[in-house]
Amino acid sequence: MTKEECKDKINFLESELKALRSFTQKESEQHNKILTQSSKMAAMGEMIGNIAHQWRQPLMELSSILMEAEAKIRISKNLTYNQVLEMIDTSNQILKYMSNTIDDFRNFFATDKEKTKFKISEQIKRTVNILSSTLENKKIQIQIIIQSNPTIYGYQNEYSQVLINIISNAKDVLVQRGIENGIIKVKVYEKDGECITEIIDNAGGISEKYMDDIFKPFMTFEKKNGTGIGLFMSKLIVENNMNGRLSAKNVKNGAQFLIELPIF
Ligand SMILES: Nc1ncnc2c1ncn2[C@@H]1O[C@H](COP(=O)(O)OP(=O)(O)OP(=O)(O)O)[C@@H](O)[C@H]1O
Ligand SMILES: [Mg+2]
Incomplete structure (x- = not known):
């Protein structure tokens, strides 16, 4: 070459x-x-x-x-x-x-979303109002017990979404299991400088075998139309967006959910 x-x-x-x-x-x-x-x-x-x-x-x-x-x-x-x-x-x-x-x-x-200050009890009442007619239809009683009314700094509507998810789940389980005299209690109190929203039902509790999975996405049990998004989304809102904790355990006759949030 x-x-x-x-x-x-x-x-x-x-x-x-x-x-x-x-x-x-x-x-x-x-x-x-x-x-x-x-x-x-x-x-x-x-x-x-x-x-x-x-x-x-x-x-x-x-x-x-x-x-x-x-x-x-x-x-x-x-x-x-x-x-x-x-x-x-x-x-x-x-x-x-x-x-x-x-x-x-x-x-x-x-x-760049904006947080606001809001009073917890007003938001609970507003939220329960959204669900009241369905609960009435299903003959489920709802009790709100306000022991303390702290101010929270965060996303007001997202807090409502979490409450709606938890209360709707309790309602679904009460209906599904045919429990008579169904009752859902929403209690707010302060503990160690935090605001605790406690939601308790008398539907018999979360099956122990599913307990570890209820907050995972797409995990739905014993339900016809569940997508398994509700609790996953709720945990994301409380823990990632509101600096709090969301947990569940079984109590005497049902399940107890705790939303723990920092007080403003
Ligand atoms: N109060 C409760 N008592 C007993 N089991 C519950 C209760 N709340 C939730 N669970 C269980 O946890 C599972 C997960 O709940 P999650 O809200 O994430 O999904 P889902 O309700 O099944 O579906 P979706 O909310 O998307 O309609 C439920 O399928 C149910 O088995
Ligand atoms: Mg749900």
Whole structure:
């Protein structure tokens, strides 16, 4: 091979190498793009799944209010002006909660969300109100015991979501196991500078064999339509977003859930 031919060959190989490099770089950029895109999609999917999960309860609540209104009009024909106003008011509260849920989950993935100060007992009452008509329908009694009313600094609606998940679970188990005189107690008190929300039911408790798994994602037991997201999501909210702890154990006739939060 002459010197000239050698140079030509080297030039040719260099240009091939350059083309190959730019091709692999493009490939890798493309690959990264797909990766970011799919992780965004996964996050979106997770967000939509969470919203759907969090909307199921209030949607059932709205439908039960409408059913009650219809029954009153059609059957007993005694729906009063004040009852209508009350139904509208409750429905508006539920809709507001649903709309907040979307904002919350958007914020969940944002880094610049804002915490606020809120009084724990007001938030509990507001939350229980969202569930009241379903609980009434299932003949489940709910008791709120406020021993202390501290101020919490955090995400108000997310705290409600946790409560809704825990109370709805208790309701589901009470219904599923056909427990009569079902009762759910929500108690708030202070201990060692922390605010404790205690939720106790009389549904017979969490099966010991499932105890270690109830906070893991997609772990659902003894349920027809469970997705297993509720407690996983709740733990994430309390422990990652609110600096607290969420735990569960069995007590005398049922399960006890503790939400422990720092006081502001
Ligand atoms: N109060 C309770 N008493 C007995 N078992 C419970 C109680 N709360 C939760 N569990 C058990 O923990 C499991 C996990 O609850 P989680 O809320 O994460 O999922 P799920 O309720 O099954 O489904 P989803 O909340 O997505 O509809 C439930 O399937 C149930 O077996
Ligand atoms: Mg649940």
